[in-house]
Amino acid sequence: MKGKKRDLEFYYLFFLSITAIAAIIYSVFWTGQAVDYKALIQQNIPSVTSVEKIIGTKPAYMVEASGGRYYAVCDSAVGYQSRIEMMSIIDEKGLVEKVLVTKQGETPIFFERLYKQKYFDSFNGLSLKEPIYLGGASGYTGYLADSKTANYVDRISGSTVSSHAVAEAVNSGNLYLSRQIFNTSWANPYDLFQVTWKDLAMIVMYLIALAGVYIKKLVRIRTWILLVSIGVLGFMINQFVTANLLFSLIQLQIPGITNLKWYVLMAGSLGFIVFLGKNLYCAWICPFGAVQESLNKIAGFKPLGISQTVIKKLKLVPPTILWVAFILGTCLGNYGTLDYQPFGALFLLKATWVIWLMLPVFLFMSLFFNRFYCQFFCPVGFIYNLINRWRNKGVRTWKQIWNRWKNKKEEG
Structure with missing residues (x-):
């Protein structure tokens, strides 16, 4: 029965992926x-x-x-x-x-x-x-x-x-x-190419996250690093990976190298996954994730007693919402529907009324459930974690193929 449920979830996600990709292709090539x-x-x-x-x-x-x-x-x-x-x-x-x-x-x-x-x-x-x-x-x-x-x-x-x-x-x-x-x-x-203090600040944040992989002692001050991310990336620089940015990347809407912050943000976050097999952006850099984790630690409340079965079902919410946003965007001819994330409301004080209603819910729930939004609503976290799993699975498969070929060569 358990295996059957997994199969149903797999086919559900497969359906969402195929139809969303079809909608994107239709939008890019036929409804420009x-x-x-x-x-x-x-x-x-x-x-x-x-x-x-x-x-x-x-x-x-x-x-x-x-x-x-x-x-x-x-x-x-x-x-x-x-x-x-x-x-x-x-x-x-x-x-x-x-x-x-x-x-x-x-x-x-x-x-x-x-x-x-x-x-x-x-x-x-x-x-x-x-x-x-x-x-x-x-x-x-x-x-x-x-x-x-x-x-x-x-x-x-x-x-x-x-x-x-x-x-x-x-x-x-x-x-x-x-x-x-x-x-x-x-x-x-x-x-004209220029490097500003904002560019340097973002580069430093990414280097700290990278160092955290190799210098285990940095984990002890990770909370302070998250607080710096809230202040610097969130309120001062206002830079965060969003579903809109990922979609623009799919469409090859890539700015010139003069927009260095974009390259640090996107190439850095995806680079961690490609070269290290780790989603460091969500764990160390994302300012909204940092806000939720900080609130959870400050509150010190016991986590809600949610069963693993329910949690597993809730994990299907991010891809479902993302799919709805893609389909609506294709139907309306405007992918502003992807802008349902709370970053603008919290850090820029600008958002639609729906996001203003949801923001306090996300922050309140994070008191009882660490990174509530990240786990059950964030499209970026879902996409990055999915790419990270595919990457690691691909590397493991390649290593197995390589080792088999190497062993056969040695035996022969």
């Missing part, structure tokens, strides 16, 4: 956001008489209208969880007439802030003959800093990553038109 650039230009420039494509590597157009000649160009940059494509409409003097979002798949609650605070309007009137810098974004490429120029926009607080991606995409398109049409060129500050 197709944009009619010429129609978009005609909608946003009055009295258009002709739209001609400019020969080159990017979608760029020369537009004749009753009000004069305009140019339009599209380029993109990776934001928080998706690639954001922007169209810049430029007048014949080289000034930005308007910028438009053509494609994006960001978390709605964060991206809507750009519309509400009229971020896109702040580009109007700026010149493409020099970079458009980003004010208030210390530590990000393209930061205004002490540059003496009026050619800048201010980032939107709470949506800095999306603000930065929009500015980066607009600059890339503007630089292309600047070279092609206006015979001017400038060094794009969004392409």
